[in-house]
Amino acid sequence: MAKVENMTNNGGYIIDVRTTAKTIIMKIVGSFTPDQAEQFHLDYRKQISIISTIDFVLEVDCREMKAINQEMIPRLIRSYQLYKESNYKKIIFLVNDNEAIQEQLYQVAQSIKLPNYQIISQIKRAKT
Template identity: 35%
Template sequence: MSNGKYSMKVNQGAQTMELMVGGTFTPADVDSFIKDYQRNVASIDAKSFSLELDCTTMNLVTPEMVPLLESCYKLYKESGFKQVIFKIKQSTILKMQLSRLARNTGLQNAQVVEI
């Protein structure tokens, strides 16, 4: 059973694409997320936008989720955003997991921020 949820919004004024991700995603959730993501990115010039991901309700990354998240990180990289910011609650483990995923996928303009 899936408890993964997400929302996306393009904020033209602030030149940000805002994503909220939470819970634990199934492969079907990830497929749906990727389709919505690609549709939203196609409507903007990503080079002049920042991607802000609200991960404050995201669960720790399970080993099964690593390949799916890596594919999402690669999408973020390919989209060419000027900056990618992951916002999380105070969690050393999640911060390490998300930072490692960014490193492993070559997403060099990523930043994990505890809020």
């Protein structure tokens, strides 16, 4: 299946459905505008519409994501609701050592009772 990419100077996303590996890899970069968030929800629904997500792992790479402002929290909640409705085998959020982002992701997951999720912190290492 084709990869969907929507990037701007401020940020964006990639949704890559890997059917043979039964994995959906999503990368979230920077911050979204409200319009980008709406487009993300449309692209997400389209990408998963022809697969049985119950057998899939959703891996969301948030290592380049910026903290969410209050205006965008409802859109983040909507994204998590879509993940919950998709009924994945497992959901993994990859984060860096930014505690604010880790806390936001955790709070939203707890607020909607997102099942089968894990937040994995991967500390950035300087290149030598």
